[in-house]
Amino acid sequence: MSVDPKEIFELIIKADEKLKYATDANRELRSSQARTLLEQARDAAREVGNEALVQQAETRLADLS
Numbered sequence: 234m235s236v237d238p239k240e241i242f243e244l245i246i247k248a249d250e251k252l253k254y255a256t257d258a259n260r261e262l263r264s265s266q267a268r269t270l271l272e273q274a275r276d277a278a279r280e281v282g283n284e285a286l287v288q289q290a291e292t293r294l295a296d297l298s
Contacts (some may be wrong), residue, residue: 236277241286244274248293268297 248270255263271290278286 235281238278238281238283238286241274241277241281241283242289244270244277245286245289245293248274252297264297268294271297 248267251263251267251270271294275287275290275294278284278290
């Protein structure tokens with residue numbers, strides 16, 4: 234079953250929001266959650282062959298490192 238590019242983009246947005254609203258107390262947890270969402274988005278984008286979304290997810294993953 235194929236994933237809609239809009240759904241993939243929404244995963245990326247959710248990851249961004251996890252980081253945006255993180256506090257000092259939960260930053261590590263939120264970073265981990267964001268990484269998981271971005272990995273899911275990257276993998277789904279690869280599956281459907283959407284290189285632009287793969288690049289967006291990989292860029293955000295690199296920013297987490």
